[in-house]
Amino acid sequence: MTKEVKTRExxxxxxxxxxxxxxxxxxxxxxFNTSEDVRDEANGDTISSAxxxxxxxxxxxxxxxLQSRALETEDRFLGNLSPLWTEMAxxxxxxxxSEETLPEDxxxxxxxxxxxxxxxxxxxxxxxxxxxxxxxxxGHFFETYARSHRELRRASEEGLxxxxxxxxxxxxxxxxxxxxxxxxxxxxxEALEEFIYGDSxxxxxxxxxxxxxxxxRLEDKMDxxxxxxxxxxxGDDPDxxxxxxxxxxxxxxxxxxxxxxxxxxxxxxxxxxLGYS
Amino acid sequence: MAERRGDMPxxxxxxxxxxxxxxxxxxxxxxxxTGQTPKEIVWTKNxxxxxxxxxxxxKKYPVPILMVYALINKPYVLDLMPGNSLVxxxxxxxxxxxxxxxxxxxxxxxxxxxxxxxxxxxxxxTKRVLRTSRATEYTLFGxxxxxxxxxxxxxxxxxxxxxxLILLTAPIDFAPEKTGLLGxxxxxxxxxxxxxxxxxxxxxxxxxxxxxxxLRPVTNYVGTYVTMWERIxxxxxxxxxxxxxxxxxxxxxFPGAAFKQWIGDFYQQNKLVKSEIRLRGRxxxxxxxxxxxxxxxxxxxxxxxxxxxxxxxxxxxxxxxEFFVLDAGHVGLLTGRSAKKHLWPKVKSWLEERSGxxx
Numbered sequence: 135m136t137k138e139v140k141t142r143e144x145x146x147x148x149x150x151x152x153x154x155x156x157x158x159x160x161x162x163x164x165x166f167n168t169s170e171d172v173r174d175e176a177n178g179d180t181i182s183s184a185x186x187x188x189x190x191x192x193x194x195x196x197x198x199x200l201q202s203r204a205l206e207t208e209d210r211f212l213g214n215l216s217p218l219w220t221e222m223a224x225x226x227x228x229x230x231x232s233e234e235t236l237p238e239d240x241x242x243x244x245x246x247x248x249x250x251x252x253x254x255x256x257x258x259x260x261x262x263x264x265x266x267x268x269x270x271x272x273g274h275f276f277e278t279y280a281r282s283h284r285e286l287r288r289a290s291e292e293g294l295x296x297x298x299x300x301x302x303x304x305x306x307x308x309x310x311x312x313x314x315x316x317x318x319x320x321x322x323x324e325a326l327e328e329f330i331y332g333d334s335x336x337x338x339x340x341x342x343x344x345x346x347x348x349x350x351r352l353e354d355k356m357d358x359x360x361x362x363x364x365x366x367x368x369g370d371d372p373d374x375x376x377x378x379x380x381x382x383x384x385x386x387x388x389x390x391x392x393x394x395x396x397x398x399x400x401x402x403x404x405x406x407x408l409g410y411s
Numbered sequence: 412m413a414e415r416r417g418d419m420p421x422x423x424x425x426x427x428x429x430x431x432x433x434x435x436x437x438x439x440x441x442x443x444x445t446g447q448t449p450k451e452i453v454w455t456k457n458x459x460x461x462x463x464x465x466x467x468x469x470k471k472y473p474v475p476i477l478m479v480y481a482l483i484n485k486p487y488v489l490d491l492m493p494g495n496s497l498v499x500x501x502x503x504x505x506x507x508x509x510x511x512x513x514x515x516x517x518x519x520x521x522x523x524x525x526x527x528x529x530x531x532x533x534x535x536x537t538k539r540v541l542r543t544s545r546a547t548e549y550t551l552f553g554x555x556x557x558x559x560x561x562x563x564x565x566x567x568x569x570x571x572x573x574x575x576l577i578l579l580t581a582p583i584d585f586a587p588e589k590t591g592l593l594g595x596x597x598x599x600x601x602x603x604x605x606x607x608x609x610x611x612x613x614x615x616x617x618x619x620x621x622x623x624x625x626l627r628p629v630t631n632y633v634g635t636y637v638t639m640w641e642r643i644x645x646x647x648x649x650x651x652x653x654x655x656x657x658x659x660x661x662x663x664x665f666p667g668a669a670f671k672q673w674i675g676d677f678y679q680q681n682k683l684v685k686s687e688i689r690l691r692g693r694x695x696x697x698x699x700x701x702x703x704x705x706x707x708x709x710x711x712x713x714x715x716x717x718x719x720x721x722x723x724x725x726x727x728x729x730x731x732x733e734f735f736v737l738d739a740g741h742v743g744l745l746t747g748r749s750a751k752k753h754l755w756p757k758v759k760s761w762l763e764e765r766s767g768x769x770x
Contacts, residue, residue, distance in 0.1 A: 256629040273601030284610035306518035
C-alpha cells in the first residue's frame with residue numbers, strides 16, 4: 135500500500151477501531167484495493183501512466199467488454215451503442231485515474247462517471263430516438279398499450295355491470311350532468327352580473343318621471359306646432375273657430391279632458407252650492 | 412440499531428444520513444411547499460379556478476396581468492416557491508396578478524376542446540379580471556401551450572381591453588422541421604391518435620410526462636438524480652430541486668378532445684400559422700393581433716424549440732413587438748438564478764412602460 139492509498143483509507147474507510155459495524159462499501163473498496171495491489175505488485179510505486187492505462191484497459195475489457203458484448207446480442211439498434219459504450223468506459227477509466235484521489239464510494243464513482251460521459255450518452259440517445267426502427271417500435275408499443283387498456287376497461291366495465299356496481303363511466307356520466315347544471319347556473323349568474331354591473335340598469339321611479347317630463351315637453355311642442363298649423367289653415371275656413379279640432383297629441387287630449395272636468399266640477403259646485411243654500 | 416448507529420464514526424453516520432435522504436426522495440418523491448404566494452379565488456367554472464394574488468405593496472399599475480398556463484402539468488411553476496416565483500416578483504413590483512388554473516380534468520371532461528377552453532373559460536375569465544380589478548384593460552401572459560392559447564385568444568378578441576400580450580415559449584409554428592423529436596413522435600405514421608383517445612378518454616399524465624422526459628432521457632431520468640445526489644453530498648439546499656422535481660412529476664391528464672386537436676391540428680397539420688384553425692366556426696388569424704407583443708423563447712428549449720416560437724413576431728400585425736431570446740431551457744428561463752437575472756426584470760421593464768404607471 136502506498137501512502138496515498140492510506141490517506142484515502144483514513145478519509146473514507148473504517149479504521150481498525152471502527153470496524154464494529156459492517157462496511158457498506160466493502161466490496162467496492164476491495165475492488166479498488168485489488169486493482170491497486172495488482173498495480174503495486176506489477177510495477178511497484180513507479181508505474182508509468184501508459185502502463186497504468188494498459189492495466190485499466192484490461193480491467194475494462196473484462197467488465198465493460200462483457201456489457202458491450204451483451205449489447206451486441208440485443209436488438210440491432212441497441213447493438214450500435216456498443217462501440218460507444220467501450221469508448222466511454224475507456225475514457226472514464228482514464229479520467230478516473232488522472233484524478234488525484236479515487237472516489238470514496240460507489241455513488242461518487244457513478245457521479246463522476248456520469249459527469250464525464252453524459253453528453254455523449256445524451257447525443258447517442260437523441261440519435262437513437264430519431265431512428266425509424268425506434269419510432270416504429272414506439273408506435274407499435276403505444277398501439278398495443280392503448281388496445282390492451284381499451285379491452286381491459288371494456289371487460290372490467292362489463293363485469294361490474296353484471297354485478298350491478300357503478301362503473302367509472304357511470305360516475306363520469308353523472309359528473310357530466312352536474313357540469314351541465316353548473317354551466318346553466320353559471321349562465322344565470324353571468325346574466326345577473328351583467329344586469330347588475332353591466333350597461334343595463336333597473337328603471338327607477340326617478341328615471342321614469344324624468345322620461346315622462348321629457349315626453350310632456352315634446353308633446354307641448356307638437357301641440358304648438360299643430361295649433362299653429364290649424365291657425366294657418368283657419369284663414370280659409372270661416373267655421374273654424376266654432377268647430378275646434380281634437381288635439382293630435384295625447385297630452386293635448388289629456389289637457390282638454392282635464393279642463394272640461396274642471397269646468398264640470400266648477401259648475402257642479404256652483405249649482406250644488408246654490409241648491410244646498 | 413440506534414446503539415450501533417451511535418457507535419459509528421461521525422463521517423460514516425453523516426454519509427448514512429445523506430444516503431437515507433437521497434433514497435427517501437428517490438422512492439417517496441420530492442416534498443416541497445409550492446404555490447405559496449397568498450391568493451384568493453375570484454371565479455370558478457367546472458374544474459377551473461381564477462386566482463387573484465394578494466397585493467404585498469400598493470398597486471402601481473392599473474392594468475392587471477392574467478396568466479394562462481398549459482393544459483398539462485400544473486400552473487404553480489409560475490409561483491414555484493417563495494423567493495423563486497415570477498408571480499411573487501410581479502406582485503412585489505406593484506402589479507395586480509391573476510392566474511387561470513384549468514384544474515385537473517375528470518373523465519367527464521374528455522370532450523373539452525380548445526374551443527371550450529378559449530371561448531367558455533378564458534373569455535369569461537378575462538371579463539372577471541376586468542371587473543374584479545375595476546380595470547378597462549389587461550395584459551395576457553401565456554406560458555407554453557398557454558401561450559398558444561393566449562395568442563389564439565388575442566387573434567379572436569383583439570378588442571381594446573387587451574392591452575398587452577406576453578408569450579413565453581409559446582409554440583406557434585409546428586412545421587415538421589421545427590418541432591424536433593415531439594414532431595417525429597406525433598407523426599401520423601407512428602401515432603394512432605384516434606385509438607389513443609378512444610382508449611384512454613383523457614390521455615394519462617404518465618404518457619404525457621414520459622414523452623416530455625424522453626425528449627432528453629439521459630438528463631431527465633439520470634441527470635436529475637445525479638444533481639440531487641451531488642447537492643446532498645455537498646450539503647447544498649434542496650428546496651428548489653425538490654420543488655422542481657415535484658412539479659415535473661405532478662402532471663394532469665390531457666383532455667381527450669383537446670389532445671386530438673393539439674396533436675392533429677397543430678403538430679400534424681400545422682394549421683395555426685396557415686390560419687386554418689377554427690373555434691366554433693370562428694377563424695383564428697394571428698394577423699388580427701394588434702396589441703403590443705413580447706415574445707420570449709429559450710435557446711435551449713427542447714419542448715418549444717426556438718424556431719417554433721420565433722415566427723409569431725412576424726405573424727402578428729402589432730407595431731410594438733419584440734422577440735426576446737434567453738440562453739435557457741423551457742423551465743430554466745422561468746425559475747432559478749438565471750430567471751431572476753434575465754427574465755423577470757425583462758418582463759417588469761417591458762410591462763411598466765405599457766401598464767399605465769399610477770405611481
